[in-house]
Amino acid sequence: MSNPDSSSTGMAVQLVEVWRGEIIESRHRGHLIAVEPSGKNITQLGSPEVVTYVRSSGKPFQAIPVITTGAADRFGFNEQEIAIACGSHSGEPLHVETVLSMLGKIGLDGSALKCGVHIPFNAAAAAELGRSGRSPSALQNNCSGKHASFLCVARALGVDHADYWRPDHPVQQRVRRVLEDFTGATLGEAQCAIDGCSVPTWAVPLDSLAYGFAKFGTGRGIPTEHAKAAARLRQSCAKAPWFVAGTGRFCTDIMQLFGERVFVKTGAEGVYCAALPGEGLGIALKCDDGAGRAAQAIMAVLIVRFLPLAASEHAALHRFVQPVLRNWNNFEVGQIRLTEVLR
C-alpha cells in the first residue's frame, strides 16, 4: 500500500515555533507555494510537489456545480446559502437554519444528509445544544452545507440523490472533473480517499492546488462557465463570510476584513489555501504534521506578505500572525511564532 511518492515527498521546512516561557516547546514544519494562474511560481518553501488530500480546501471546487448546473438559480439560493455550500461551518443556529432552508427548497430535510454527526465546532453552540437537551444531528456537521448543495445538484441533474456521496455517483464524478479542470491534476482511484464526511477527498500536488486557487481567484486559464461560477462563489463568500466558517473563525475574520480581496479556505490536517484575485495569486500550504494552529499562522503571514495593506489592516492581522497562548486562567503562557524564513 505504500506510495513511492510519499516516501520521496522531500524536505518539509520548519515554519512555526510554539514558545512557552523561554524555550521552544514544539515545532511545526511544512510546505507552501504561491503561484500565478499561468502556473508561474512566485515563492515556495519546502517541497511543494508534495501530494496531499485537499480536504475542506476543496469545498470551493466542490461548490462549482451548484452554479454550473443551474441549481443555485433554479432553487433560488441566496448568498448565505451559496457561501455555506463552500463552508466548514461552526454549527451555530443560523448555520443550521440556512442548511435546512437549502434542503427545504428541494423538499428534503436533515435526514437526507449523509455526512455523519459531530458536535458544533462552536463551543457556545455545543453547550447550548446540550442545555436544550438535544443531541447534534447531521445538520450541525460542518460539512452539511456542502452536502445540502450536493443534494441540490443531484436534483438539478435529474438523478437519484440517495447515493450522492459515493465516488461513482454523477455528482461526485462531476466534482472530480471540476477539480481536475482547476488544478490540472489527474484524479483516479489512487488519488481518491474518504473524507471525514464520507464523500471523496482527492490527493493533489500542493503546487497544483495553489494553481487551482489562482485560477479560481482570477478566472484565467479555465472555461468561461467555470470562471463565472468561481466569481459568483467568491462574491457570495465575500458578502456572507460568516457562513463560510463562523463566529471567531479565521476564514470568516479574514474575509470580513478584506471582502473580495482575499478568498481563504482551510482544510483538515494542516491545509490552508487562498486566492488573492487583485494580485493574481493562488496560495496553498500544508503543515506536515497536520496542525491547524501552524497552518493558520502561516496563511496569515502570507496574506501580510502579498496583500497591500493599510496600517489598520496590518495591525488587525497581528493577532493571527503571532497568536498569544493562554491557559485556563487566561494567563499568557506562550506564543506561536513564525520562523526566520517567514518573518
Add this chain to the structure above:
Amino acid sequence: MSNPDSSSTGMAVQLVEVWRGEIIESRHRGHLIAVEPSGKNITQLGSPEVVTYVRSSGKPFQAIPVITTGAADRFGFNEQEIAIACGSHSGEPLHVETVLSMLGKIGLDGSALKCGVHIPFNAAAAAELGRSGRSPSALQNNCSGKHASFLCVARALGVDHADYWRPDHPVQQRVRRVLEDFTGATLGEAQCAIDGCSVPTWAVPLDSLAYGFAKFGTGRGIPTEHAKAAARLRQSCAKAPWFVAGTGRFCTDIMQLFGERVFVKTGAEGVYCAALPGEGLGIALKCDDGAGRAAQAIMAVLIVRFLPLAASEHAALHRFVQPVLRNWNNFEVGQIRLTEVLR
C-alpha cells in the same frame, strides 16, 4: 528570549505516519529514550538531550510531597485520592466527587482551586453537564486532583494555602526540589514556565526525565523517603488506574491491563513517560510538533518492545500501536502507523 539550546536541539526522527487511503497524509517526528536508573542508555532515537517542559508527565513527582509531608496519612487519603493526585482526569462525576472528598478532608471546597476551568475531557461527561444546565467549575479541570493535593500539602506544612500555585510558594519549591532529585536536572528561573493549570511547569532534558521515571519505578538512586513515596504512588495508581485518567483513556487502559508492571503518564504537547519497574527502565518521549496521537502510539510500541507480554496482552495492545482512523459515519478512513525505525 531565545535559548541557544533550543536552536541546537538536534534532529527529530520521523516516527509516525498518518495514512488516509493510499498515501501518507501527515507525519510526526520526535525523540525518545529508555534508560536504567543508573542512567545507562538502553535505546534512543532522535536527540534525547532535547529540553522540553514535563507538563503533566511531571504529576507523579508533583505528588511525592503528598506522601513525604505525611499529608496522605494525616488526612486519610485512600488509593483513589492518591491516584487522582497523580492524574490528568477526564472530569467524569466520580473524578469530581473524589477531588471534592480530598478538599473536604481539609475543610475546603472547589472554590480553593486555582487551576482554572475547562469542560470535562470526557465527551459524555461534558454533554451530561450541559444537559443538567450546569457550567463546568475548577473541579472538572483535569488537574484538580493535583491542585487538591497541593492544598493538602500546604496544610500539612502548616503554611497558608492561598498562593499554593505560585512558583515561590513552599509547596511549589518543594515540588521543584523533588523533580531535581529524581531527574538530576537543575531547575532555575530559566527552566520555569506556566502550565495550563497555572502552577509551574519545568523544562528538563528528555533523557533526564527518563532517568527520573527509571528512579521512580525502581526506587534506585534516590533517598529512601522518595523511593517509598514513589512505590506508594505507583501502587495506588495500579489499584485505581481509572483515577489517573478515565474511561477509554490510554493511561487508564494500560495500567488496568498491566497493573504495577507499567506506570505510564502523558503530558501535553506530545510528551509520554513510563516506568517499567520489573525491567528496571524509565522511558520518555516527545513528539516534536506536540501531537498526542503520535506520542501515544509510540509509547504503545515501546511497551511492546520492552515488556514481556502474553499473547493476549500483545493482542490487546495492537489497537494502540496501529490505531484505525474513523470518520463521522464511523467508516474506516485511514490508520496511524509507526515508521520503519519503530516497527
